Amino acid sequence: MSVLDVSELSVGFASEQGILEVISDLSLSIAPGETLGLVGESGCGKSLTATAIMGLLPKPHGQILGGDIRLLGESLLTSTEAERRQHRGQDMAMVFQEPMTALNPVQPVGRQLAEIYQIHRPNWSTSQIQSRIVSNLKAVGIQDPESRLSAYPHELSGGMRQRIMIAMALSLEPKLLICDEPTTALDVTIQAQVLDLIRNLTREHGTAVLFITHDLGVIAELADRVCVMYGGQRCEERDVEALFRAPLHPYTQGLLDSIPRLDHSPRTRLQTIDGQVPQAGQFPAGCRFRQRCTRASAECEATPPFVDGVACFHPRETHHA
């Protein structure tokens, strides 16, 4: 049984023009121990997907319009708020993009780390919690964890804070870990360390990971499968190797072409995708990429079905150059 099952999820935002559908018919599933990479440009709805799964959509504007989200077979949309709260932190946890702001600035980190146990393990004694936190911090590679407990977030570096966020997220060994661009705000050298850490800790515990990023390099390194999103829709979802070797959807190809590569001749122009990402509410009918797509035809005015890992009427069969 998969850990996470998102089926035909639609998410909208209430605005002055009515409800804007930002995510449409998105389906995902992640098996235990598997890492699914979710990629796409800014504004394609990938972070919102994570927020919707965690049940943290901004209220009252964010609304789930349809579909279902199942965690360990149990629907999160029909359960009560109290039941969802039980899942948060315990069965599913999240690491956010900005370690600088994700911790409460006026509380020592030790207290913030202890809180998750106080919520979900109310019977545990303070010393029991304390020793667990210390071992968790050791596991994420923090030296001398005892002395860090009384530190305030501003006294720690970005990399250190993100390690603390990871330790916090993994406190109760959740079945699902959602990482929303956890390395984007970090230095490159720290990025690699943090990625290694996430990979090792989740492999160790068989945690399913939903890894959100716009960095295809990170995906190649970390993910088992990749889901590419465009305009709130899934356009391609396949095994990471297959997708990188031979992307099927024109948008995926465009994304891969826009990465500088060593085997290309130096000082040539990088490929870009012409046009701009349409705003939510201004999506064209049918395939949302068709206005920027070189292969678009009249056929594309209908919504392409998702078949064999790709939602496109003209998937490329040939190898990626």
Place this chain on the structure above:
Amino acid sequence: MTAYFIRRMLLVIPTFIGITLLVFVLTRLVPGGPIERMMTEMQLAQEGVSQMQQGPERGGVLNPAQLASLEAYYGFDQPIALAYVRWLGNVLTLDLGRSTRYNEPVWDIIAERLPISLYYGLTTLVLTYLVCIPLGIAKALKHGEGFDHSSSAIVFIGYAVPGYIVGIALLTAFASELEIFPLGGFTSERFEEFTLIEQVQDILWHSVLPLISYMLGSFAVMTFMMKNSLMDQLAQDYVRTALAKGLSFKDAVWKHAVRNSLIPLATHFGNNISVILSGSFLIETVFNINGFGLLGYESLLERDYPVVMGILVISSLLFLIGNILSDLCVAAVDPRVRFE
């Protein structure tokens, strides 16, 4: 941190000298003073007499010798610098001089009013925080709902109408028409004969209407500062982190967002102390309260410079200490603030 506050305390000295020197020089340079005021009064009295007598010897009320002795009496014959140094020396020994109007020590006049101003100032301050913080929190949590809009309307009306107008309206309604509250004053006339409990009741009874007038103005600023600050904090990432841990929204607000949202209010704390202690002479006039505001206003009109300077000494010290208190408050609520 300690070094910083010691430095701040030491900085109070030059600032204090600067403020008092400026005002002292101004009192000497502006035309008119206690002597001129007395002369005008005498002149007015004499004119009444001389008009009846139609006497020939009109003109100066005082001869130059009298004038000089008066100036010597008030110390106006000395050069400004010397006079200021003398005055400052006296202040250091807690001697603020004698009022030219009442011919009483300034210290006594101030000491008589200070408890009244302190009582109103501190009560207003505490009540304002007690009401504005919970109200601001409630408004932030119910943003855009009926409660938010209706309380905003009331708060804005209170902000738009000056305190003394509110005072007059309250007096007319509750003291004159309904006779629930007294017409003014700090205590009843027979206050001395009351038992302690009756005295407390009496003061409270007298202070309900003035306190409402005092508070209404500061309500809007504090309430909205609290509301906006909390709404800002609720949108912060760390609140989302707290929710992601499995904390309920209510707990995330109280355990995480509220303390962060108090930081801007803490920066205002010291300012509020000094502003509130100086009182409002209009409200004091309406309610016939003998506080600092009224005293300052009257002594300015009467050119009672020793009293003016005495009030300035106390209010500037309060202001300077209030600023340091603000810093202390900020450092207390925000661990990121470290004064070096």
